[in-house]
Each structure stands twice: as C-alpha cells, then as structure tokens.
Amino acid sequence: MIYDFLLQLTGNAAISSLINSIIPLTFIIPFALFAVYLERKVSAHMQDRLGPMRVGWHGWLQSFADILKLLQKEDIVTADADKKLFNFAPVLVFAGSYAAFAAIPFSSAYIGTNLDLGLLYIVAVTSLVVAGILMAGWGSNNKYSLLGAVRSAAQIVSYEIPTTLVIVTVIVMTGTLNLHKLSTDQTSSFYNWLIFGGYAAGWHKFALIPSMFVGFLVIFISTLAEVNRTPFDIPEAESELVAGYHTEYSGMKFAMFFLAEYANMFAVSAIVATIFFGGFQSPFGYLGNTLGISWLRPIEEFFWFASKGIFFVFVQMWLRWTLPRLRVDQLMAMCWKYLIPIAVVNLIIVALIMVL
C-alpha cells in the first residue's frame, strides 16, 4: 500500500493522507483529457468522420487546446442566478464524483482507503452528485437547467435501486463489500472472475454464470443511467433542454462539470470492472511473477485496471452512437418494470444457489 510507504517516508499521518488523497486526481485529469479525445475520435469514426486532426498528430493535443480555451473563457454568472448555489454546485458535483475514487482499488498497491463497505460507500457518496445537480439547476435560474436537474435527480435516484440490488447480489455471493478484497479474491485467471461464476468451486460456479451475466447487464445499464450518458441522457438532451443543468455554466465551472462527468464515467466502469471482471487482476498471469520482479506486478495490475475501465468507457461511447435517446416514460418503465424486477429475481436465484 502506498499509504504505508508514504507514512514511512514522511513520518506524518496528515501529510501522507493528503498525498494519498491527491493520487486519484493525478489519474482523473489525464484520464478526462484522454477520454474527451477518445470520445471525439470514437464518435467521429463511428460516423465515418475523422474527428479532430489539426492539433498535433491526429489531433491528440486537442484536449489540451480545449483546456486552454476553457481557462481563458470569461466566467459568466447570469444576473438573476442564485450566486452562492451557482458557484458552489460544480464543486459539489466534482467532490461527489471524486470522493468515489477513495474506495476504488487501482492496484494491489494503491487504494485510497481500504474501506470494509467500499461498494456501499461509492453508492452513498455519488448521491452527493444529485444534490449538486439540483443545486446547479436551481441556482442557474433557467427553466431548461431546472428541468434538466429535476429529470436528472429523478433518474439517478430511480436507477440507484437496481444498482444497489445487484450490489446486494454480489454481497450474497462473496460476503464482502470491500472492493480490494473483492479484487484480490478473483485472482489468477479470468475464469475466476465473478462474471464467470466467481472463485467458488463445484457446480455453484456454473449455475451462477447466467445470473452473473444478467447482473452485469443490469448494473451496466443502471450505472449508464446514473452518469447521464446516452441513451439515458434526457437530463441534458440537447434537442430539448439546450444542455440541461449546465446550460448557464462557462469556463472553468463548466470544465468542472465535464471533469466530474468523465470521472463518474470511469468510476462506474471501475465498479463494474471490479465487481464482475476481476478488478485489477490480470486475465492471465503476470509478467512480474514470471520474471521475478516484485515491483512490476502493481504496475501491471494498474495497467489491467485502467484498460478494463477504459474498455467500459469505450462501450459507453459505443452505445452513445448506437442508441437514440429514451423518452422519460420509457426511462422510468425501463427502471421500474424491467431492471428492478429482473434484479430482484436475480438476487433470489443467486441467494438460492448460494444456500443450496
């Protein structure tokens, strides 16, 4: 664990905690820059376009150019806005999504805090995002912002239920909520991942595989809705609401929302990857183990974790260019009539299999 190493190095718990808590930020910002680039490229190529090509080779510096542009932009606060709420909302939204990173195990050597209730903790702190979005929508004093915020809040609160139900399914299976333990348990090879029935031996493993696939689909769909991505992007539906709750924001405050959105995208992808796809575990052995270099293994684990996360981020982008936006009633029907019953039935089936 890096925290212990830092404690040894600095000898001060406060300083090492501080450094430890900054580490995810050094991941999120480059990731957001990369994800913005990836999003543009993926969307461009899926539409037979090229995307940004001017800044740098194949436009790879485009995100930096965007950041420069956003930094220079005027910080506009609309005259009738509720200034306190308007200025505080992006901070709250980003704080909510950043706090989730505290419990995400990036590698066996780094996890912000090894919480026993890591999974539930992430579900809990991401609810701060809802309050932040409502704050932004209300503070902007704009009809579109408020409508977007209310839609977003309704959507996130509804879709938390199937997410939590699938998490409960995982608790029933593994008996732990600790994300680090969850990852270390799915060790050695890909057939130990929970999506392939977990690390239990015997017929349980094979009986669990269909349930796990269902659980994976449910949690992936509901987390997609929680981060307001297409096809569940009615909170920021461009053709209806201008841009939803961040219509009135400009400059760095808009960048905060953007950063929070991409951080959230990675956070939910990381949760899905950690629960069902072995977290930081390699699908096959480690090069470090083979070569006998002990420090190589955490780096490899980080690589696997990041690539799994980015793969799911890619799938989210892929879905964005595949599916049209849902209507509000379809969205709620999807949650209450399909995902929740399926998740409940799935939970009961998993519980029965585990008891038998």
Added chain:
Amino acid sequence: MTTYFKNIYTALYTLFVGMKITFKHLFVPSVTIQYPEVKLPMADRIRNRLYVNMDDCIGCDQCARACPVSCISIETVKSMPTEDLGKTSQGKKKALWVTKFDIDIAKCCFCQLCVFPCPTECIYMTDAYEFSEFERSGLNYSFVTLNADEIAEKKSNFAKMEAEKAAAKAAPKPPKAEEPASKPAGDA
C-alpha cells in the same frame, strides 16, 4: 407476460445488432476531406472567380453592360492609328487600350451572364474558390496589364490626338464654327 419477455429479447437483440453496425463503421474509411491539404476536384462548369484574359480583350464593354450587379467597370482609350495593338487569338483586331478593367468580386453574383456576350471569349469563370481577404477592397480585382505610366501615356496620346483632330477640324474652316451662332441672329 410473453410480451414482457419478448420485449426484453427484442431490446437485447436489437441492441446487439445496432452495436454490431456501429462497430463495423468504426473501421469504415472516413469520408472526411482534409480540406486545405486535400481538395475536391471541381466540376468543369463550376462558377467561381472571374478571370479575364487581357491578351484577348478588345475592350468592347459588353460584359460590363451584361452584368446585372455592375461589378465590372471598364474604361478604354482609343489607340493611335499608328499603333498596332496586335490581334486576339481568334484573329480579331484590337483597337482600344483597356486602361481599367476592374471586377469587384464582392459584388459578383456568379450568374455567368458576362461570359456569354464576350465576342473573344476572354472573360470566363474559373474554379478558384478561395479568395477571402482581410479587407473588402482586396476583392476588387484589376486585370489591366498596362501600368500607370503607360496608361497616362496612352491617355495623353489620345488627348493629343483628339486635340490635333479638333485643331485639324477647327483650322480649315474657322468661320463655320461661328455659323451656328450667327444663324439664330439671322432668324431673329
């Protein structure tokens, strides 16, 4: 109940079909043209910037008269009888010095009406479409081949010639000039 499961099946099936299609398109070569480096070939009949081949222009002013937005302005000066202006590529004799041939492309409506009346086919539309300028005056193209000194010379030549002609006209019959003046007096 059957519709319920059918819905789920359709949703998943169509989702995967759609995802397959979009994934295929990820590898379809893109149709984007990298514009300043790569340019699309223009059609032959494209109407873009006007060009005047001054070697062929006889200064007949027909294009300027045909132009509906008066973007062409031509000034000509008669040549001295001694001068030889050469011939156009079609064998027509030139008789006028073109001292001004300006096309204000900012006014141009690209109707191509100036092209048809030209007897020597010296004015035509080209396929050059990148002619943005920082100032509007930059869009006023001048096609005159003569420089300012030459124009001044031609003008003075012409003026001299006119003066000579006038002098020649005036010299032999000076009383004739007074005739009109005296006529009304006579009538009265």
Added chain:
Amino acid sequence: MQEIGIAHFLIVSSLLFSFGLYGVVTRKNAIMVLMGLELILNAANINFITFAKFNGNVGFGQVAALFVIVLAAAESAIALAIVLNIYKNFNQVNVDEIDKLRD
C-alpha cells in the same frame, strides 16, 4: 482539552435537537417544519449510536438507529406527498394559513 467522551456527543445532539425543535415551532412553511423534524430525528440517532458505542454493545444501538432512519424515510415520503396535496388544494404550504376544513 479533554478527550472526546460521551458528553461531547450528547451536547452536540442536544443542541441539534433544540435547533430542530425551534425550527418545528417557528417555521411557517410546512417543508421547513419537516426539515426541523429531520434534525430532531438525527439528534435522536446520534444519541442512539453514542450510547451504543460507549456502552460497549455496538450492534443494538446501531440497529435502533437503522430503524429510525427507515421510519424517517417513510415519514418524509408520506409527509411530502401530503404537502404536495395541500399545495394543490390551498395553493400554499404555510401551516398557519391552512385553517379551513373544506375549501
């Protein structure tokens, strides 16, 4: 500065309870009254958990707190539904002005 003991938590919870009570008594807006109620429930919950910890019997107090949270959730859902209905009928939610039995 003495070590943080049971009294510290209890004082904070008492003050929180008083604030909640003050809110419930003085506010006109029904939703603000609900907020005061939430403060009171939270104060009670702090007490439960404090006693649970300092009594050495962690589980029972926490379970009681859990029940309180569940009840609070149910209560606020119902109360807000009622408030919405009141708003629909009276076009306002001030508790002191809703004094008609029938409209």
Added chain:
Amino acid sequence: MTYYTVSFYLFAAIILLSAYFVVTTKNVIYAAFNLLLTFFGVAGFYALLGADFIAIVQLIVYVGGILILLLFGVMLTNKITDTEIKTGAFQVLPASIIVGMFSGVLIASMTNNRWIVSANTPVAADTLRTIGNILMNQYILIFEVLGVLLLIALIGAASIARK
C-alpha cells in the same frame, strides 16, 4: 490534540452551524442545502463513533433520498419564477426562550448525569455482520414490520401524490 479530536470539533461545527442556518434562514432552498451539510456532519459523527454502516446508510437515505424529496417538495410547492423563496417565521421570541431553557435543561442533564460507560469500548471489527445478525435474529419481527411499513408508505405516498 489527536486527529479524532480535530475531526470531532470539525463535524460538530458543521452540524451546529448548518442546523442553525436551517432553522433561521429565510430562503427555503438554502435551508434544504444546509440540511445536506447537517446530514453530512451527522454521518461524520457516526463514522467517528465506529458506526460505518449507519454513516453510509445515513448518506444514502438522507442525502440521496430524503433531501432530494425535500428539494422536490420545495421546487414543486413554489412558483418557479424567482430563485429567492422566502418564508416567514412566527413566535420567534417565545420559541427561542422556551427552546433555550429546554436545551439548557437537556444539556445539564446530559452532562451531569453519570452515564455508565463500559470500561472497554470495543469497535466491532465487522459492524455489518453484527447488525445483520441482530436484525435477522432478535429483531426479525421488527425488521419484517418495517419492510411492510415501507411498502405501505411507498404505496400511500404514491396514491396521495397522484390524487
């Protein structure tokens, strides 16, 4: 001064200041968002008291559920043409006198009482397991009744709001 002490005073300050603003501010929206801070501080208290599961449930239920409900309530029961939603207060003076006296009594009784504090205050290693065992053994009936209650509340709220 340990980190525990610092955290305690920090969370206590958050709770009390924000609770004070909740009950005194005129703007309903500000009250609601101060309530968010109060819930957050209370969750911090739970964490300090070794009740990590309750702290997380506090965040999920209060911040993610009740607060959102309250905000929806505020936004649906006001004309959304003005960000400043004012609300009055009445009987401020008698209420503050009585509540002040009451809180004095409460604090006096809280501090002067000699609570039976068990000598060793063990923090349960696995609170979730402990709570689960208690819920499923001693309090199973209450647990079930609560589930039914929640269901009734859900149906009731939906039917009342729909009318």
